[in-house]
Amino acid sequence: MPIYKAPVADTLFVLNDVLGYERYANLPGFADAGPDMLEAILGEAARVAENVMHPLNRVGDEQGCVRHEDGSVTTPKGFKEAYDQYREGGWMSLSLPAEFGGQGLPYTIHSAVGEYMSSANMALMMYPGLTQGAIAAILVHGTDEQKQTYVPKMTEGVWTGTMNLTEPHCGTDLGLLRTRAVPTGTGSYKISGQKIFISAGDHDMAENIIHLVLARIEGAPEGTKGISLFIVPKFKLDADGNPGEKNGVSCGSIEEKMGIHGNSTCVMNYDDAEGFLIGAENGGLRAMFVMMNEARLGVGLQGLSISEIAYQNAVAYAKERIQGRSLSGPKAPELKADPIIVHPDIRRNLMNMKAINEAGRALLLWTALQADVTRSSPDEAARQTAEDHMGLMTPIIKGVLTDKGFDHAVMAQQVFGGHGYIEEHGMSQFVRDARIAMIYEGANGIQALDLVGRKLAMNGGRAVQTFFKEVGDFCEENRANEQMAPFTKGIKKGLNDLQAATMWLMQNAMAKPDNAGAASTDYMHLFGLVALGYMWGRMVKTAQEKIAAGETAPLYEGKLVTGRYFMDRIMPETSAHLARISSGADSMMALDAEAF
Amino acid sequence: MPIYKAPVADTLFVLNDVLGYERYANLPGFADAGPDMLEAILGEAARVAENVMHPLNRVGDEQGCVRHEDGSVTTPKGFKEAYDQYREGGWMSLSLPAEFGGQGLPYTIHSAVGEYMSSANMALMMYPGLTQGAIAAILVHGTDEQKQTYVPKMTEGVWTGTMNLTEPHCGTDLGLLRTRAVPTGTGSYKISGQKIFISAGDHDMAENIIHLVLARIEGAPEGTKGISLFIVPKFKLDADGNPGEKNGVSCGSIEEKMGIHGNSTCVMNYDDAEGFLIGAENGGLRAMFVMMNEARLGVGLQGLSISEIAYQNAVAYAKERIQGRSLSGPKAPELKADPIIVHPDIRRNLMNMKAINEAGRALLLWTALQADVTRSSPDEAARQTAEDHMGLMTPIIKGVLTDKGFDHAVMAQQVFGGHGYIEEHGMSQFVRDARIAMIYEGANGIQALDLVGRKLAMNGGRAVQTFFKEVGDFCEENRANEQMAPFTKGIKKGLNDLQAATMWLMQNAMAKPDNAGAASTDYMHLFGLVALGYMWGRMVKTAQEKIAAGETAPLYEGKLVTGRYFMDRIMPETSAHLARISSGADSMMALDAEAF
Numbered sequence A, B: 001m002p003i004y005k006a007p008v009a010d011t012l013f014v015l016n017d018v019l020g021y022e023r024y025a026n027l028p029g030f031a032d033a034g035p036d037m038l039e040a041i042l043g044e045a046a047r048v049a050e051n052v053m054h055p056l057n058r059v060g061d062e063q064g065c066v067r068h069e070d071g072s073v074t075t076p077k078g079f080k081e082a083y084d085q086y087r088e089g090g091w092m093s094l095s096l097p098a099e100f101g102g103q104g105l106p107y108t109i110h111s112a113v114g115e116y117m118s119s120a121n122m123a124l125m126m127y128p129g130l131t132q133g134a135i136a137a138i139l140v141h142g143t144d145e146q147k148q149t150y151v152p153k154m155t156e157g158v159w160t161g162t163m164n165l166t167e168p169h170c171g172t173d174l175g176l177l178r179t180r181a182v183p184t185g186t187g188s189y190k191i192s193g194q195k196i197f198i199s200a201g202d203h204d205m206a207e208n209i210i211h212l213v214l215a216r217i218e219g220a221p222e223g224t225k226g227i228s229l230f231i232v233p234k235f236k237l238d239a240d241g242n243p244g245e246k247n248g249v250s251c252g253s254i255e256e257k258m259g260i261h262g263n264s265t266c267v268m269n270y271d272d273a274e275g276f277l278i279g280a281e282n283g284g285l286r287a288m289f290v291m292m293n294e295a296r297l298g299v300g301l302q303g304l305s306i307s308e309i310a311y312q313n314a315v316a317y318a319k320e321r322i323q324g325r326s327l328s329g330p331k332a333p334e335l336k337a338d339p340i341i342v343h344p345d346i347r348r349n350l351m352n353m354k355a356i357n358e359a360g361r362a363l364l365l366w367t368a369l370q371a372d373v374t375r376s377s378p379d380e381a382a383r384q385t386a387e388d389h390m391g392l393m394t395p396i397i398k399g400v401l402t403d404k405g406f407d408h409a410v411m412a413q414q415v416f417g418g419h420g421y422i423e424e425h426g427m428s429q430f431v432r433d434a435r436i437a438m439i440y441e442g443a444n445g446i447q448a449l450d451l452v453g454r455k456l457a458m459n460g461g462r463a464v465q466t467f468f469k470e471v472g473d474f475c476e477e478n479r480a481n482e483q484m485a486p487f488t489k490g491i492k493k494g495l496n497d498l499q500a501a502t503m504w505l506m507q508n509a510m511a512k513p514d515n516a517g518a519a520s521t522d523y524m525h526l527f528g529l530v531a532l533g534y535m536w537g538r539m540v541k542t543a544q545e546k547i548a549a550g551e552t553a554p555l556y557e558g559k560l561v562t563g564r565y566f567m568d569r570i571m572p573e574t575s576a577h578l579a580r581i582s583s584g585a586d587s588m589m590a591l592d593a594e595a596f
Helices: A008-018 A035-063 A079-088 A107-141 A144-156 A284-320 A344-376 A380-415 A417-421 A427-437 A444-455 A458-477 A482-508 A513-548 A554-570 A573-582 B008-018 B035-063 B079-088 B107-141 B144-156 B284-320 B344-376 B380-415 B417-421 B427-437 B444-455 B458-477 B482-508 B513-548 B554-570 B573-582
Strands: A159-164 A180-183 A189-199 A208-217 A227-233 A235-237 A243-246 A249-254 A265-278 B159-164 B180-183 B189-199 B208-217 B228-233 B235-237 B243-246 B249-254 B265-278
Touching: A008 A035, A008 A107, A008 A344, A008 A513, A008 A554, A035 A079, A035 A107, A035 A427, A079 A107, A107 A144, A107 A159, A107 A208, A107 A227, A107 A265, A107 A284, A107 A344, A144 A159, A144 A208, A144 A227, A159 A189, A159 A284, A189 A208, A189 A227, A208 A265, A208 A284, A227 A235, A227 A284, A284 A344, A284 A380, A284 A427, A344 A380, A344 A513, A344 A554, A344 B444, A344 B513, A380 A417, A380 A427, A380 A444, A380 A458, A380 A513, A417 A427, A427 B427, A444 A458, A444 A513, A444 B344, A458 A482, A458 A513, A482 A513, A482 A554, A482 A573, A513 A554, A513 A573, A513 B344, A573 B573, B008 B035, B008 B107, B008 B344, B008 B513, B008 B554, B035 B079, B035 B107, B035 B427, B079 B107, B107 B144, B107 B159, B107 B208, B107 B228, B107 B265, B107 B284, B107 B344, B144 B159, B144 B208, B144 B228, B159 B189, B159 B284, B189 B208, B189 B228, B208 B265, B208 B284, B228 B235, B228 B284, B284 B344, B284 B380, B284 B427, B344 B380, B344 B513, B344 B554, B380 B417, B380 B427, B380 B444, B380 B458, B380 B513, B417 B427, B444 B458, B444 B513, B458 B482, B458 B513, B482 B513, B482 B554, B482 B573, B513 B554, B513 B573
Parallel strands: A159 A208, A180 A208, B159 B208, B180 B208
Antiparallel strands: A180 A189, A189 A265, A208 A227, A227 A265, A235 A243, A249 A265, B180 B189, B189 B265, B208 B228, B228 B265, B235 B243, B249 B265
């Protein structure tokens, strides 16, 4: 049975010591959540994740969801009760606006808590996770009446939400979608069509489910310009706003998936379902993007979450399993063999996971703080910088942390040897669950294209230049600091490779767009390495300052070693990425399709 | 439903044109299998793989194996019939010695055929695969009587074999094993203990199962020096050598695994089972290694097999699925969108798989030819060189091709987007099946240690120096050939990195063995890249010669492009490996176990 312990001390180190959480106290929400309150909330979140969510993780995988003949769906045993505890504990409403019943706390805290909950039970956390995205779309694009009608119940968690984009023939290319919306003349629409891969599409945990559905209004233009977004409740609301008559929407089947069995992934059939336009007619794609950006950060967080719990279990096994002797002589002579954590190749796996998890956590929390700035800072310049940061980092966080999350689940499973391949140890579940995060909310190849094709050039490259300057300045400022030299040297080398790749793209992608596409995934990972390396620079500097001030703690010592490992073993990958990018698209694109 | 087509043309190109198959005609077995016969055998093997084995692959995954209350095991529907066709077709006996009923054909052909069969149905092919290993051990270490008793029936395939090494507390470290053997005084032993992860441990496909079991004879020394190997038949043989009374061995349970559901992976309980010593008392580990080396090459082959079928399905999907438009303008304007094979990032995945699969196939077949030389060449020097080659390449083939095989299954799944995550498309099965190959027959970390800790220094580094010289000479010989320049340049750069890493190891691993452990996995992959790159050099040169001679064919053109892709996009990784290796063990080993 896998273990899990929320890494509260690391979250607090990053937020308080590295990122200067207290500097944000002027923003709304932060005033109510000073460092003491932050610690208390994280402590309580840890308790819920460890004791309520985590024990159901294997259960969810084993039992999965069941669709009954009437189209209703039952979630795994215990899921509803755990979800009730979650929403009654106020975890759903944490960072939602007070005017709709939320607690108005920072999004940053919501993110920190989200990591723990998704580590503990990714499949279960998707039910409230999708609801957060749906709420965000209604808050941004809905009318006041729509907000009043739906958001309070969703904030409370008694109703949940979904996102309905994909159809059998269209996923990435939403311009192809066929679901139709016919105006009734009374302000509503009749929605008909089939949507697939709908997470939390139907279940038994909420009194109503608010589907946000992309569809094409009769007569609308073809392609993405003719898509509108609709609210389609599972149960139509009666005059008092309570769920009444069943709407024309139902779960046609549950997909049999590789993982996240605890989440019901539904084929949803819409048959003249009553729907209400949200946002502008034919402006559906823009409205949906609000949900998608938030969701993409959430998926990046899932990558970290699975990586963290997989890591913790690999560590526990490596300390307990005895096999062979250390190459440098017995370390546990009283036993018949040493614990396998003495073996370098086991360490390599553990250190890789640790080095990327800790930097990934810092990158996510840094970005979450920027999200809070974009939401509520009174300073326009600060908001713009924060928006730039988020736009730039969203595809990187989604693409890189989910690729790494999966790799790490595989590494952790490898530490278990043959036992890792047996389902009862739970390591296979981490691999199978982590796999989806590379695919949904825009496959990682799409994230890379978003980065290279949109984010890089946006506003004349402002976001990327700001980032390069910040990282470059950090290296410059610490040039005289000898203790920092191995770190600034590694970061600087990575930054140079990233800047060279950026320059190569500027010079070669305009004339030949395939060069951008051919470079995209490598560029995303190269960027991710530099961003993670920069996080290591900041963490190490903070730890050095703490130690210099006499505050020794294993956490600080650990940062120095792990940061060094990152520079020694992970940062060198930047040069391979640069070499690949600079080779261009020629050998990648030269073969005729028939030659494959 | 996944597709599969055996890559016969590529196998023939590699064997006939690149590796000079006809030059081996003087070896026994090859005389009976000239180029025409080779082509006929491969064609027939393709038919069996595609039409008999492949249709059962999904069935095996879905149904799995069932253990009944009496301990008997039923394999998935159709497996027994397919296995009967396989053995009746002579595929089991292909390269086994004629004196025991085999056909005495080259091991190379057995390997080529094995790739197709494992692509088509890896789980099913493990039943005969384990039997091959067991036969090899009996042939090398058994008495004449043991050979006569067991090998003919196993060659015919009416009996199958297993390897029983692992116990719950010991996998890699066999010195810890506890299974006991008590002499009966009449030449046999009573074997008692529990073995786990026994592939094909029990099933309904054979009349008897010949278990090869590692156990410790009462009073034997502790550790690996006190281990002996025993033959334990499922049914004791009567006076006529036919299966009679049930022996004291039974399947206690079937493991619930991540993949290869069609293979019965058993917990085997030995309870005073009658066993017969094979090989020397306390010489069991050495005897078992005979099986393991053969098995390791077989597992490397599985890596290629899954990679190939995953690739083929990704290609088919990428040609058929339409989504979005090419960055360089519509390629299929008559459709609503272009097939996704026009997108560079999709190509990147396909080209990565293609570039490594084709070189992996060449490396495997080259090594298989060396196996034939070691078996039957009259030339002692040639045998020694071939043995050196095999010893060196076995861990590389096992470790690198299974790591890549898994990566490629994941890449192929990614090409399918969300559909790849749904079990019915079969891509998840490839990922789940491929995962075990990185673990069993020595986890890949162990392969890396075997390479760095044993193979590298063996006979004063003779094997590795021979390889370096061959690759260096190839680059030198083709220096004046301008068409070859991009290839020899890439290979030479990789070889330089590999030689630098080797030098670093020589200088740093003796004094501090952890430096070797810390370098091992990177070194294995670095070596693999150079070996695969060298295969590309040879394939490209052959293709260029064919084209120069007027023999144009898409296969030859494809080699030029794909080889170039390898040099552009894959070979650059060697520098990252070298950088990691040279960073040493310090940051990897510095943390206390408690700090994880």
